[in-house]
Amino acid sequence: MKTQTRRQFIKTAAAASALSAAGIAAPFVRTAHSAxxxxxxxxxHWVPGANDVSLKIIEDWARANRVEVSVDYITSAGGKxxxxxxxxxxxxxxxxxxxxxxxxTAIHQDSLEPVDDVVNDLIREFGPTTPDVExxxxxxxxxxxxxxxxxxxxxxxxxxxxxxSEIAGIDLRxxxxxxxxxxxxxxxxxxxxxxxxxxxxxxxxGHPFGAAIAVTPDAGSWLGxxxxxxGSVMIDAEDNIVVDSDETRDTLDYVSxxxxxxxxxxxxxxDASNNRWIISGRGSAILNPPSAWAVAKRDxxxxxxxxxxxxxxxxxxxxxxxxxxxxxxxxxxxxxKSAAKELLRHLCRREQVFQFITASRxxxxxxxxxxxxxxxxxxxxxxxxxxxxxxxxxxxxxxxxGYPARPAIAAQxxxxxxxxxLVARVTxxxxxxxxAIAWAENEMEGFMRG
Numbered sequence: 167m168k169t170q171t172r173r174q175f176i177k178t179a180a181a182a183s184a185l186s187a188a189g190i191a192a193p194f195v196r197t198a199h200s201a202x203x204x205x206x207x208x209x210x211h212w213v214p215g216a217n218d219v220s221l222k223i224i225e226d227w228a229r230a231n232r233v234e235v236s237v238d239y240i241t242s243a244g245g246k247x248x249x250x251x252x253x254x255x256x257x258x259x260x261x262x263x264x265x266x267x268x269x270x271t272a273i274h275q276d277s278l279e280p281v282d283d284v285v286n287d288l289i290r291e292f293g294p295t296t297p298d299v300e301x302x303x304x305x306x307x308x309x310x311x312x313x314x315x316x317x318x319x320x321x322x323x324x325x326x327x328x329x330x331s332e333i334a335g336i337d338l339r340x341x342x343x344x345x346x347x348x349x350x351x352x353x354x355x356x357x358x359x360x361x362x363x364x365x366x367x368x369x370x371x372g373h374p375f376g377a378a379i380a381v382t383p384d385a386g387s388w389l390g391x392x393x394x395x396x397g398s399v400m401i402d403a404e405d406n407i408v409v410d411s412d413e414t415r416d417t418l419d420y421v422s423x424x425x426x427x428x429x430x431x432x433x434x435x436x437d438a439s440n441n442r443w444i445i446s447g448r449g450s451a452i453l454n455p456p457s458a459w460a461v462a463k464r465d466x467x468x469x470x471x472x473x474x475x476x477x478x479x480x481x482x483x484x485x486x487x488x489x490x491x492x493x494x495x496x497x498x499x500x501x502x503k504s505a506a507k508e509l510l511r512h513l514c515r516r517e518q519v520f521q522f523i524t525a526s527r528x529x530x531x532x533x534x535x536x537x538x539x540x541x542x543x544x545x546x547x548x549x550x551x552x553x554x555x556x557x558x559x560x561x562x563x564x565x566x567x568g569y570p571a572r573p574a575i576a577a578q579x580x581x582x583x584x585x586x587x588l589v590a591r592v593t594x595x596x597x598x599x600x601x602a603i604a605w606a607e608n609e610m611e612g613f614m615r616g
Contacts, residue, residue: 203234204502204509207261209247209317209492210239211526212457219525220316220513227512233505240265254497262500263510266493268566269580271303271311272573278310279496284507285309288514293536298489298564302573310495313533315514316522317492319455320531320564321387322556323479326373326472327549329450333371334364342476344544344551346559353560357480358395362423369427373450376428376443378435379590381583385435387488388453389585390567393417395481400579401571401610409588409606415599416482418592425593433594445469453478453488456529456553463548471548476555477562489564491533528553578613 206224211217217239228235238261240247251270254260255277271278285303289295295303295313303311330336341352365375378385393399397413425432429443441458443449445466452458462470478487494513496506512518519537523530528542538557546553558564567585568576579585584606591602 204228204236204263204505205261206235206237206509207240207250207264208237208494209265209267210241211316213460213526213529216316216522216525216530219521223513223518223521224509227509231505231508233509235509242267258499260497260499262496262502262506264495264497265317266303266311266495267317268490269302269573269577271493271495272305273577274495275305275310277498279498279500279503279506280308280310281312281496281507281510282309284312284510284514287511288313288534292516292534295533296489296491296535296558296564298566298569299491299493299533301566301569302491303493305573311493312495312510312514314492314494314522314530315519315533316526316530317490318531318533319457319490319529320556320558321384321391321453321455321488321490322475322477323451324444324454324456324458325451325474325476326444326449326469327474328472329368329371329373330364333373333450334367336364338474338476339551342474342555342559344554348560353477354480356477358392358420361479362427365424365427368450373448374427374429375451376432376435376440376449377453378437378439379425379432379586379593380435381586382435382437383490383580384437384440384454385583385586386567386580387490389421389589390569390580391478391486391488391565392421392481393585394486394565394569395479395483396420397481397483399570400568400584400606401575401614403570403572405572405575405614407607407610407614409610410603414603418589418599418602421589422593425589433590444473456527456556459552460527460529467548473552474549474555475553477558477560480561485560485562486565487558487562489531489566491564491566528556531557575613579610582609582613584609 221237224235224237240250247265251264251274255274299313303309325338327338330338341356368374377388396417398417400409402408440452440454444452444458445462447469459470459473478485494510496503500506516537519532520540523540523542528546532538543553543556544551566576568579588602588606591597
């Protein structure tokens with residue numbers, strides 16, 4: 167019997183908490199087959215019908231290759247994906263192929279089969295992955311998980327066209343059009359400093375920008391990129407704690423000014439609150455995948471018709487967008503490694519990825535930028551083209567909260583809510599910058615000792 171060390175417990179708890187960022191999911195594990203030689207564990211997609219499409223693709227491949235396959239769809243609610251992975255890794259038995267969102271590849275690196283051959287084949291055929299994917303899946307020079315092919319939302323701005331035009335004087339369709347012909351001057355002006363003036367006008371008109379400042383994944387998905395855009399780092403790639411910096415003070419100064427124009431209740435928001443805020447008609451902008459738009463299309467079509475997905479703001483160090491990459495791994499204990507690799511090659515090819523994107527109504531973000539030419543984001547409506555800029559089209563860089571710390575450390579920075587708590591201590595608790603930064607340093611010293 168394998169025992170669980172304190173370090174393993176902390177890492178697993180961090181992963182379970184962080185994985186609630188994976189999206190809304192059904193509250194159970196649905197088994198597609200009762201038995202099989204190749205066992206696959208995938209995320210239970212929140213978009214109705216998406217599981218049916220992936221199941222058919224897998225079953226068609228299984229029949230063509232005379233391989234018996236069973237598929238389980240595993241909810242991300244309650245950290246089920248992370249907890250199931252921990253149980254399988256410890257027991258040395260379970261699925262052959264298993265979904266590995268966010269930092270799970272690093273957490274289970276020692277239990278995963280290297281997949282350099284699969285990923286390198288895909289890169290040769292379809293071009294490089296996004297850098298955030300390499301950060302998560304390629305560890306110590308070796309790929310331990312395959313990019314995608316299902317899930318992987320990002321967190322762009324989702325803004326009301328009418329409010330920004332009538333109140334802030336900005337035509338977002340012109341700044342972020344439904345093609346590659348952008349005016350560089352307009353895009354450059356979409357930056358954090360200028361946004362303060364827009365936020366003030368929208369707030370004064372009764373339609374504030376809203377985003378959570380709480381220990382919740384959505385908070386990390388906008389605050390993490392904001393800190394990165396200002397050059398603030400918690401822990402660097404060499405395990406040095408570097409939060410005490412001028413860049414961190416500049417970031418805290420900025421959010422202190424921005425929060426004056428945000429709803430007072432943001433410190434109690436959960437991951438659904440920003441969705442409700444924009445759907446209610448009061449909110450002018452949030453940062454979110456198209457899930458808020460999908461609900462608005464169903465319940466408030468007049469709101470959905472005004473929602474435009476587009477780039478985040480530029481800071482002193484660049485323009486960054488929050489990312490939740492979904493990877494897929496093969497356990498070392500699998501007795502079907504060859505078949506598992508062939509299935510993953512099949513699932514990650516262009517034809518299949520395009521079917522996943524269509525089934526998810528554009529929610530799934532391709533992890534090879536060359537796949538961003540799918541026409542769904544240009545055609546989906548209302549408004550037509552409102553999701554064209556959901557895949558990165560400009561100078562944004564995808565980033566995860568805690569980067570550039572090692573993924574296992576970044577997972578703890580995220581799960582423990584270091585950055586949202588740091589911001590809240592200053593903006594809500596009125597602590598001094600120095601006191602708040604000293605608190606963050608102490609928290610991260612605990613991570614390193616653990």
